[in-house]
Amino acid sequence: MDYTPLLEQVLAQTEGNPPLAELIGRVDALYKSIPTLEELNSALSRLGRESATASAYASALSEHQIAVAQALESGGVSAERQKKVLQRYAALRAGHDA
Secondary structure, three states, X not given: OOOHHHHHHHHHOOOOOOOHHHHHHHHHHHHOOOOOHHHHHHHHHHOOOOXXXXXXXXXXXXXXXXXXXXXXXXXXXXXXXXXXXXXXXXXXXXXXXX
């Protein structure tokens, strides 16, 4: 998938240079999709931005997963629903780990 238009839109809505975890989180929140490292770097390159390293990408995915879990918990989402959402996230992430 070409994430260039999605990242361009997300970057237009943010100030400065957001951390990678925030960028991934915003794309996921808006489009229910997480780019692979290759897709992310392709889009970043097209936008004239610096590519992400594999370790930075893996760290950002972990940070995003923690943020998702915290948001669910603080939002009063039931334990069963939290489990389903986190399982969906794990499935999305399965092929994305660097």
